[in-house]
Amino acid sequence: MAGVKEIVICTPPQPDGNIDQILLYLCGRLKIKEVYKIGGAQAIAVLTYGTESIKKVDKIAGPGNVYVTTAKKKVFGDVGIDSLAGPSDVAILADDSANPDFIAADMISQAEHDPDSRSILLSSSPDMAKKVIEKIYEHLDSLLKEYGNRVNIEIILKSLKKNCKIIFIKEKDRLVEICNMIAPEHLEIMVKDAKKVLRKIKNAGAIFIGGYCPAAVGDYMGGTNHVIPTNGNTRFSSPLGAYDFLKRSSVTFYSKDALRKEKKFIEILSEFEKLFAHQNSVRLRFKNMKDIK
Numbered sequence: 122m123a124g125v126k127e128i129v130i131c132t133p134p135q136p137d138g139n140i141d142q143i144l145l146y147l148c149g150r151l152k153i154k155e156v157y158k159i160g161g162a163q164a165i166a167v168l169t170y171g172t173e174s175i176k177k178v179d180k181i182a183g184p185g186n187v188y189v190t191t192a193k194k195k196v197f198g199d200v201g202i203d204s205l206a207g208p209s210d211v212a213i214l215a216d217d218s219a220n221p222d223f224i225a226a227d228m229i230s231q232a233e234h235d236p237d238s239r240s241i242l243l244s245s246s247p248d249m250a251k252k253v254i255e256k257i258y259e260h261l262d263s264l265l266k267e268y269g270n271r272v273n274i275e276i277i278l279k280s281l282k283k284n285c286k287i288i289f290i291k292e293k294d295r296l297v298e299i300c301n302m303i304a305p306e307h308l309e310i311m312v313k314d315a316k317k318v319l320r321k322i323k324n325a326g327a328i329f330i331g332g333y334c335p336a337a338v339g340d341y342m343g344g345t346n347h348v349i350p351t352n353g354n355t356r357f358s359s360p361l362g363a364y365d366f367l368k369r370s371s372v373t374f375y376s377k378d379a380l381r382k383e384k385k386f387i388e389i390l391s392e393f394e395k396l397f398a399h400q401n402s403v404r405l406r407f408k409n410m411k412d413i414k
Contacts (some may be wrong), residue, residue, distance in 0.1 A: 123366035128153050129178055131168060133160030161185070162192035169196040182361060184348055203361050207352040208237035211336055212305035212325075214296060214318060217246035219311035220332050224249075225256035227309060227335050229264070232280035233273065239284040241303065243296045245312075250289045257281070297321045304353040307336040326355045380406065 130153055135141060140158055148156055157175060159167060171177030180201035181193065193202045211231040213224055228240035244250040264272050290296050297318060300308065304324035312318055315330050322328065326349035327339045339347050348361035375383075384403055391400040 123363040125366050127155075127178075129155040129157070129168065129175075131157045131159050131164035134158040162188045165189060165192035165196060169200040180366065182348065182365065203348060203365055204350055204354070204358060206348070206350075208239065209234045209307075210239035210241070210305055210351060211307040211309065212241045212243060212300055212303055213309040213311065214243050214300060215246070215249055215309075215311040216244070216293065216313060217249050218313045219249060221249060221252035221256045222260075223332050223335070224253045224309075224311065225260050227337075228253070228285060229257060229260055229277055229281070230335070230337060231307070232277045232285065234276075234280070236276055236279035236283065238280045239286070240281065241285075241305070242287045243300055244287065244289050245291055245293045245296060247289050250287050253287065257285075293318070294321070300325070304355040306349045306351045306355065307339070309334070309336060324353075324355045326350050326360050377406075 128151070130144075130148060132140060132144060138158075140156060145156065148154075157164075157167075165181060167175050168178045168181050178200065180203070181196075182203040184206040185193075190205050190207065194205055196202070209231065211227065213227060215224055224242060228242065231238055231240045242250065242253055244253070261274070261277070264277075265274060288296070288299065290299070293312070300322065301324045306326045307329065308322065308325040308327070309329045310318055310322075311332050319328065319330065327336070327345055327347065329336055329339060329343075334343075339345050346361045349355075350358045350360070380403065384407065387403050388400050391397070391403075
């Protein structure tokens with residue numbers, strides 16, 4: 122869609138040294154011919170500066186851990202980057218019509234990402250807020266019973282203890298204001314008047330409407346891009362899209378008559394900035410050629 126002619130993939134190898142077969146299949150379907158077994162900050166360095174076997178690129182996109190983010194920050198300017206992703210977060214706007222089981226499950230799923238992930242409930246119902254707290258404990262027990270040591274319960278507990286917040290305010294408009302201040306990466310809206318609330322949301326990355334649209338839909342199947350600004354950066358940036366791989370050039374044409382009409386304004390502004398060579402570059406065009414030495 123953006124017309125990028127060359128796409129390169131860097132991915133860390135699996136324990137057996139091979140690249141995941143599903144990833145290779147997807148690369149084949151997308152006609153991506155360059156896939157390198159390298160990840161982390163090393164991949165950022167290689168893609169930025171190149172090696173004898175890997176060409177440097179113009180832009181790097183894709184999330185990573187704190188080392189990847191730090192590396193992207195250091196090389197920005199030598200290469201284009203998509204964004205500086207921080208710990209993932211979710212905010213859930215809910216009233217008394219929402220299902221506390223769904224909310225608790227979604228907060229826990231967000232906590233599963235990282236000990237620094239944030240799970241925030243903004244509720245206009247105190248009873249709902251209390252029920253969600255109870256359900257969080259119930260779901261943690263259920264996860265251990267169903268998945269055993271396959272689920273990383275330690276990360277979930279650390280995240281919930283450190284970054285789980287439940288905020289109650291009766292006035293829904295005030296909750297929306299707080300949500301816009303938080304500027305969440307993911308926002309789930311579980312309220313009766315979801316469309317009305319959605320119109321008031323100014324700062325959010327990926328927005329999920331209704332009780333049957335958890336953030337996991339966006340992770341795997343919904344179709345929206347899931348490289349989303351974090352750390353409140355949705356105040357000034359958007360999810361990754363085709364527009365991130367498009368460039369613009371400004372083009373200006375002035376005829377001699379057009380420049381003559383605006384010549385004096387350019388001279389005034391350039392003199393104000395004390396950029397006299399700029400001023401001269403305009404004046405020169407209207408001098409008789411024999412006067413130019």
